[in-house]
Amino acid sequence: MITVTAMKWAPPFAAGQVRDHRVRWILNEVGWPYEIKLVDAPTMKSSSYSQELQPFGQLPVLEEEGRPPVFESGAIVLDIAMRAGRCIAADGTPERAAALQWVIAGLNSIEPMLFNVAEVEYFMDDEAARNTRRPVVVKLAKERLAMLEQARAGRDWFVGDGFTVADLMLASILKIADRLALLDELPDLAAWQWTILARPAHVRAEQD
Ligand SMILES: N[C@@H](CCC(=O)N[C@@H](CS)C(=O)NCC(=O)O)C(=O)O
The missing domain is CATH 3.40.30.10 (Glutaredoxin)
Structure with missing residues (x-):
């Protein structure tokens, strides 16, 4: 088990x-x-x-x-x-490489920028320092998220024509962005995220 x-x-x-x-x-x-x-x-x-x-x-x-x-x-x-x-395409295919690429991009190029904002909001006690740092990290995070939406280019899936770990990881990471109101100016990316999060497997995981 x-x-x-x-x-x-x-x-x-x-x-x-x-x-x-x-x-x-x-x-x-x-x-x-x-x-x-x-x-x-x-x-x-x-x-x-x-x-x-x-x-x-x-x-x-x-x-x-x-x-x-x-x-x-x-x-x-x-x-x-x-x-x-x-959920990961066949071994050795370009789609497998793309799925790995988007999982790593989420963890390496997006999540750290969101964590910088989370750190300001949740972990910095000094209000003056927080007010100085917040606009810098919020701007960088929003720019990165806008690039992500541009790369998605209106597609339902980040890789191929079905759900993969790329969608799972990116939608999971966007939960942090959503909680920090970083998706407010990216309604299409927010809508995509909610569609992915509505998958029965995610709903079951949340209930669990
Ligand atoms: N890169 C790690 C990060 C793990 C992580 O930060 N876990 C958090 C919970 S989401 C944690 O254990 N926090 C408690 C701590 O760091 O003391 C992963 O993706 O598994």
Whole structure:
């Protein structure tokens, strides 16, 4: 049986956005059953957790009998999709390369820009410093999101003619943008995101 770690408690700004939802989503897409293991902050910060499961004291972690645990939400999503042979196009095809490309683009070129805004909104205590930094990071994030929408070019799917992990990861990452009101001037990208999030597998993952 597959086990996915999830937070016993998340702060309100993170509710529904904790990265285990990506793992639950892909597992629901491919139809693999799983169990949730709730962990609290002291457990995540313990040396046994970082030595055995996640070196940075974070989640999600995928545990499965007979295999070493896997951390990093992107790696877990890709691992599951590849092993299931679903939502990722065939090995060796240009579509497979494009799916990998968009997953990494989401994690590497988009999510960090959103996190810069989240850091200002949720983690900076000094109001003067926050007011100085906010316009800079908001502008950069909005510009990047506009480029993403331009690249999507009105298509329903980022890769080929069906749902892939590219759509899953980008829609998941856009949840952070939506919560930070960074999609207000990009209604088409916001509408695309909601269409993807309406997939039954995502709805089941959220209910779960
Ligand atoms: N790059 C990692 C990031 C993991 C991450 O930041 N997890 C958050 C929850 S969404 C966490 O564990 N936060 C608690 C902490 O960092 O102490 C991934 O995608 O799995």
